[in-house]
Amino acid sequence: MPVPHDLYQDLSCSKEDIQQRRANDPHLNALFDKYDTIDGQVLKAEAAAAADDEVKKLKEKRLLIKDEISDKLTARS
Template sequence: MPVKHDLYQDLGLSKQVVHERRAGDKRLDSLLTRYDAADGEVLKAESASASDEDVEKLKKKRLLIKDEIVAKLG
C-alpha cells in the first residue's frame, strides 16, 4: 500500500517551522504546493499499479521539487 512521503522528516524540520517560513515566502509556498501535488501523483500511480517506469518518472519529478525546497530553505 502506498504511503505519503514525509517531506518534513527529509528536511529535518518540523511542520510548524516550514509553515512559518512558507507564510512569508510565496516561492516556497508554490514549491510546497507543487510538492504535495507531485507526491499525490506518485501515490495515485502506485495505487493504480502503473508501470515502474512511470512511477520512477513521477518520483524524479517529486525529487527535483524537493531539491528546490531544500535550496530555498537552506
C-alpha cells in the same frame, strides 16, 4: 501499499517552522504545493500499479522539487 512521503522529516524541520517560512515566501509556498500535488500523483500511480517507468518519472519529478525546497530552505538559514 503506497505510503505518503514525510517531507518535514526529510527536511529535518518542524511543521511550524515550515509553515512560518511558507507564509513569508510565496515561491517556497508554491514549491510545497507543487510537491504535494506530485506526491499525490506518485501515490495514485503506485496504487493503480502503473508502469514502472511512469512511477519512476513521477518520483524523479518529486525529488527535483524536494531538492529545490531544500536548497531554498538552506539559503535562508
